[in-house]
Structure formats: structure tokens, C-alpha cells
Amino acid sequence: MSRTQTRREKLAEKEEAILQAATKAFLLGGLKAARMAEIAKAAQVAEGTLYLYYRNKEALFEAVVARHWDDLRRGAQKVVRAETDPVLQLETLASYTLDRIMGDRKLFELTLYLAHAGEGLTAATDRLGYVRVFDGVIERGRSEGVFTASANPKLLRDLFFGTLDYAARSALARGEDAASSRIIETLMTAMLAVLQPRAEDRDPGVEERLERAVARLEAVAERYPAG
Amino acid sequence: MSRTQTRREKLAEKEEAILQAATKAFLLGGLKAARMAEIAKAAQVAEGTLYLYYRNKEALFEAVVARHWDDLRRGAQKVVRAETDPVLQLETLASYTLDRIMGDRKLFELTLYLAHAGEGLTAATDRLGYVRVFDGVIERGRSEGVFTASANPKLLRDLFFGTLDYAARSALARGEDAASSRIIETLMTAMLAVLQPRAEDRDPGVEERLERAVARLEAVAERYPAG
DNA sequence: CTGCTTGCTGAAGCACACTCATTTAGAATG
DNA sequence: CATTCTAAATGAGTGTGCTTCAGCAAGCAG
Incomplete structure (x- = not known):
């Protein structure tokens, strides 16, 4: 035994x-x-x-990449759980992802091989389970009413990961590490614009307030006989 | 001769x-x-x-990909020139790019090889000159005052192409061709949020409208002697 | 001890990218 | 037209490196 x-x-x-x-x-x-x-x-x-x-070189390669992404996923889950506000969770996840892409860039670039060899990049990271962390955050934000339910979840993923991926790579290509906060800021602006579409929806409503103000003043005018 | x-x-x-x-x-x-x-x-x-x-297989490969991107670039320039409003130009470019990615997806995926082999994806498409069309649109929008000058141009690129690339790939992976308009819509929302940060800046201004409304009613009140 | 199973070995096989000595075809020269 | 000269093309041969497979070792069962 x-x-x-x-x-x-x-x-x-x-x-x-x-x-x-x-x-x-x-x-x-x-x-x-x-x-x-x-x-x-x-x-x-x-x-x-x-x-x-391992069946062959490629299979060995995939195993290596998969293991790395599994580590990343665990790390992402951890930092996300440390926050409670969905917006902050999103931002934290973005920061974490960007940091890791830039830190382990070599391994990250290797993921590209999987992309062409198989089904495409999203499908690859998808299979690697990383996006699930993201999906979880969005899901939660929705159930709490912080995010609208109208946006297509798949599209949100693409906006999020596509931007991060490209931004990380081009920052690396230029050797600018300090750009991180700028990237996150821009990404969040973009994401929130999609996730919280109409300002009026989450606000009592500017138009409505205007209407009420005018109506009130009209009422005042009514109290006087025309001069 | x-x-x-x-x-x-x-x-x-x-x-x-x-x-x-x-x-x-x-x-x-x-x-x-x-x-x-x-x-x-x-x-x-x-x-x-x-x-x-060609020096070797890879060089031949690169030549093939480069030629394809050159075609794409020409096409992009053409459709962009057909519009005058920078916002519409951006939207047109997004549509065109998405269509082409989805249409010639095979060749598009091949570009990934260049990405790892060399310097990264953005650098690759950069070298291929396609992003210049995008840069031109942004530049124009800025000089016309339609877009703010605050956003980092490189970041805008990454937001634009990163999202399109990922979205195209995941749409293809799922076999949804009809999703195009949805993708463009979302992307434009995101882009404009970054390119035109404060709603008040591009709008006659909610505050201003409120001010005018009140002024108008005050004028009405003036016409009456105090009761 | 004798088979039996599981895991390991590394030399041989094989598929290809790439090279290079040789050949060909066309231009220049007389 | 004959004769060089040169640029271009050829394809058999070479080397590299992944993959296979016939055989070996080591533990386990009867």
C-alpha cells in the first residue's frame, strides 16, 4: 500500500x-x-x-500554459474576493490581470500559440477558465443592480480582455511600465459607460428635475392675475 | 529595352x-x-x-501576411474617406475592420504568428500600417474639437483594436455573424466615453438648459406685479 | 524462481526546411 | 553567328529534431 x-x-x-x-x-x-x-x-x-x-511537443506545451493560467486564475479569485463593491472588484481584477500579463509576459505570449493552433484566443483563455472570474464579477454586479443587464456578457469580456491584452503588449513593446494606472483608468471609463448606460437611469433624472422645476415656477405664475 | x-x-x-x-x-x-x-x-x-x-519559410509567410494587411489598409482608407464626421468615420472603420476580420479570419489569425515571433501584436499591426488609418481619424477628430485631447492615443488604439479583435474571434468561435451591429454599438459607447469624457462638454449642457428654463420663468414672473 | 505488468530507454526512422554544385537560358561582345 | 559571361533555376543531398518502437529493468503475484 x-x-x-x-x-x-x-x-x-x-x-x-x-x-x-x-x-x-x-x-x-x-x-x-x-x-x-x-x-x-x-x-x-x-x-x-x-x-x-504527453502525446507530443504541443501537448506538453499546452500543459505548461494551462498550469500557468490556473495559477493566475487562483490569484485573480483571491484579489477579487478581497473586495465587495462590484466596481472595485472589476478595477482590482483589471489591475491584477494587467500586472500579471506584464510580469509573466513571456508565458502570456505563449498563449498565442494556443490561439492559432486551436480555436482562437478567447476560446483559449475561456477553456483556461480565467474569464470565469470576470464573469462572476459581472454577474454579481448585475444581481446587485449596479450594472445593467442589457449588455451582452460575452461582449463585455472582449472589451475587457481585448483592451487589457493589447494595452499590455503595446506598453511592453514600448517599455513603459508606469502606464498601468492610465490604462486601468481608461478601461474603467469605457467599461462603466457600457455597464451603466444612461446616467438618467441611476439618477432621479436630470430631465425630470428640470421639468418639475419649470412646472413649479409655472404654478407660481398662475397665482398672479395677468398684468 | x-x-x-x-x-x-x-x-x-x-x-x-x-x-x-x-x-x-x-x-x-x-x-x-x-x-x-x-x-x-x-x-x-x-x-x-x-x-x-525569400530567405526562409518565415520570411515568405511574413510577405503573405504583409500583403494582405496592405490590401486591408487600402480598403479602410477608402471607407473612412467616404465619411466626414469623425464619429461616423470611427464607426465606419470599426464596421469595416470587424467585417474584414470575420471575413478573412484565417489570414487574420495568421497575424498572430508575427505577434509572438516578433514584438507583439500591436507592434505587428503597427508595422503593417493599418493602425495609421485609425490614428488619422482620431487626429482629425481632435483638431476639429470633437474628441478630447486628453486620452492617450496608444491606449485608444488598444481599446479599439483589442476589443474588435477579441469580439470578432469570440463571435466566430460561436458562429454568430449577426452580432456585428451589437459589437459596434458597444464599442462606440466605450470609445466615446473615453473620447468625450464629460457629457456637459459636448451637449448644450444640462445645467445650462436648466438655467435657461428658470430664466424664462423668471421673466414670466416679472411681468406680474407682486401680489 | 518464473512469469507478468508497468515504466523506461535511446538508437533508428522519418519528415522537412534548407543548401549548393551543377545546369540552363538569355544578354553582351566580337 | 559563335562565344563568352552572368543571372537565374534546379533538385538531389544534408542536417536537424520530433517521434516511434523493440527491447530492457524492476517490482509484484503465484
């Missing part, structure tokens, strides 16, 4: 070694540049052994 | 044949799946000849 445990543990350890070696290799030069022979050597296994754990 | 022409023309023709064959091959299965041997055969040249025109 303890033997079986030990055995399984050994397998798990080996898989872990492989994953770590692979992560390192892929980070260094991407999918193409990484060599299976190198990975095997670094993980202290024979080249053929890799194929006992 | 006409001889020299003929010779050059022959080269140009050959290059064109290669490019077309390559486009077809890359569209079919992406960079990796395409075979140089296939391309050579389709273009009716020897395999070695390909390398006289």
Missing part, C-alpha cells in the same frame, strides 16, 4: 520534473525553439519518456 | 506565383502545416527557387 503510494508519487514527481523543465525551455525561446532533447535531459529522463506523459 | 522589361516582368510574375501559392498553402493550415515543397510545386518552380526570393 505504501508501496503503491510511493510509486504514484514517483510518477507525479517525474511529471513535475518534466513540466518544470519544459516550462523553462519554452519560456526561453517559445514552442519552436525549445528542444525535446533538452527538456528530457533537464528533467533527467530519456527522450522517449516524454512521450509517455 | 523591351527585353529588360520582359525579364523583370518575368521575375515579378514568378514572385507573384510564389506568393499566391504560398497564400493558399498558409491559409489552408497555417505556418507549420504548409510545406515548402507543395508551394514550390503549385508555383511551378523548384524548391530551391523559393529561397532565391
